[in-house]
Amino acid sequence: MFAVPKPQQNYLLAALPAQALERLLPHLEPVELPLGKVLYESGGALRHVYFPTDAIVSLLYVMENGASAEISVVGNEGLIGVAVFMGGESTPSRAVVQSAGHALRLPGQQLKDEFNRHEEMLLLMLRYTQALITQxxxxxxxxxxxxxxxxxxxxxxxxxxxxxxxxxxxxxxxxANMLGVRREGVTDAAGKLQRLGVIEYSRGHIKILDRARLEELSCECYAVVRRETERLLPYFPLRRDS
Structure with a gap:
């Protein structure tokens, strides 16, 4: 048995208008998301959306030869399956659990009904989608x-x-699969960060020791995404700890 996730653990659900959330609650199903689980494949019909509570899901584009690269990550700030309410019903990306945890699953039709019913919810979902597109x-x-x-x-x-x-x-x-690069490149990059005292890495376990230094070593892309996320998703408390 796993600890049942609560709607308040997903910041997008928590930010919904009270009436909209109340109507969705009976349809939210707690699910466990193990590492590597595929939530949907490229081109597949999206029948559900997922609101992660303590898991992270990567959206990947996969080439014909099997090569892949990550285009965005989604965690407790949002949902997996924006194509459901954007009218596409499917997407060319694959959704894979990057960090194990839990989520609340909702039938796509329930979300569409509420999206079309409540103007405040529509605006919130569109702002989240804009933040995702920026990323x-x-x-x-x-x-x-x-x-x-x-x-x-x-x-x-x-x-x-x-x-x-x-x-x-x-x-x-x-x-390496997420970044679309060779494993040796990731090994070298992780080794540099470890020697600088920024991370501690051992057997698939990464511990961040110095977040401030990690931000200094990152390119401007993280700051761009962060600023836009803060502007569009004021409900999501981005971390500033070290």
């Missing part, structure tokens, strides 16, 4: 123009913002 666009730029070292710092910071503590469980192979 996707900045990730594309970062992957093209910045070093693996900088990309790893950005990725760690985005993940850290969506977790309650300073530790992540993630192998170098999985990080």
């Amino acid at each position: 996707m666009a900045q990730t594309a730029v970062c992957n093209r123009h910045h070093s693996i070292d900088q990309q790893l710092c950005r990725w760690l910071l985005l993940s850290l913002d969506r977790l309650p503590g300073n530790e992540l469980t993630m192998t170098q192979e999985l990080i």
Whole structure:
């Protein structure tokens, strides 16, 4: 048995108008999200949306040859499955659990009904979607123009913002798949951060020791995404601890 996640643990659910949340509550189903679980595949119909509470989910684009790269991460600030209320019903990306935890699952039709019914909820969801698009666009730029070292710092910071503590469980192979780079590049970048005393890494376990230094070593992409997230999602308390 796992601890049942609560709607208040997802900041987007907590920010919904009280009447809208009350109507959704009977339909929210607690689910466990183990590491590596695929929530949906590219091109598949989206029948549910997921509101993570203490898990992180990566959205990946997968090429025909199997190569992949992450385009965004979603945690307790949002939801998985924006295509449901944007009218697409499917998406070319794959959603994979990056950090194990829990979520609340909701039938897509329930969300669409509420989205069309409540103007305040519609605005909130659209602002979240704009923040997600900003993250996707900045990730594309970062992957093209910045070093693996900088990309790893950005990725760690985005993940850290969506977790309650300073530790992540993630192998170098999985990080390489997320960033779309060779595993050796991630090994080298992680080794540099460890020698600088920024992280402690051992057997897939990453502990952030110096967040301030991690931000200094990251490219401007993290700051761009952070500013836009703070502007669009004032309900999401981005971390400033070290």
